[in-house]
Amino acid sequence: MAKKCLACVAVFVLFQAAVIMVLALTVLKIKSPKIRFNAIAVESFTSNNGNNAGPTPSINMRLLTQLTIRNTNFGHFKYDNATLAILYNGVQLGEAVIPRGRVKARKTLKFNVAFDLNSDRLNGNNNNLGNDINSGVLRLSSQARVNGKVHLIKIIKKNKSGNMNCDWNVNLATRMVENLNCK
Numbered sequence: 001m002a003k004k005c006l007a008c009v010a011v012f013v014l015f016q017a018a019v020i021m022v023l024a025l026t027v028l029k030i031k032s033p034k035i036r037f038n039a040i041a042v043e044s045f046t047s048n049n050g051n052n053a054g055p056t057p058s059i060n061m062r063l064l065t066q067l068t069i070r071n072t073n074f075g076h077f078k079y080d081n082a083t084l085a086i087l088y089n090g091v092q093l094g095e096a097v098i099p100r101g102r103v104k105a106r107k108t109l110k111f112n113v114a115f116d117l118n119s120d121r122l123n124g125n126n127n128n129l130g131n132d133i134n135s136g137v138l139r140l141s142s143q144a145r146v147n148g149k150v151h152l153i154k155i156i157k158k159n160k161s162g163n164m165n166c167d168w169n170v171n172l173a174t175r176m177v178e179n180l181n182c183k
Helices: 002-025 129-135
Strands: 034-048 058-070 076-079 082-088 091-098 101-103 108-118 137-152 156-171 176-182
Touching: 034 137, 034 176, 058 091, 058 129, 082 108, 091 137, 101 108, 129 137
Parallel strands: 034 156
Antiparallel strands: 034 058, 058 108, 076 101, 076 137, 082 091, 082 137, 091 108, 137 156, 156 176
């Protein structure tokens, strides 16, 4: 009788260990959130190609974007303020603040962000800007990093960060964003 009881206890302990192992390898595996542009629209745009209207090429543009933060974890993701930068040839033309917030477990948070881009920040590094304006296609990129914590079962808290690097083209004739590619 004692051997039978001991065998039952051993089987129960092995079963519990298997269940805990499965949970640890699937549900409790914490992943980084995914940050992406959902849509980008050009609200207003003015340019000077540097030939007739002025001595140096310049652009002024207002972009309206929808940004998404997707949390694939089984716990909520709480993040701090972050900065999203728009770049032209590696030089920042504009930035916006992503306000701190919380994304529920296995949900996607969507919000709108507006950018005012100005080429005044190029400071003489705009040799290609006039050529790009004349070609009708402006190549832009963006960078963002959102740092925060994933909270699982109110016990486990793990620091995670989501990164976004996107490249796209703005067709100046149609004012449409083309070839949006995010990594």
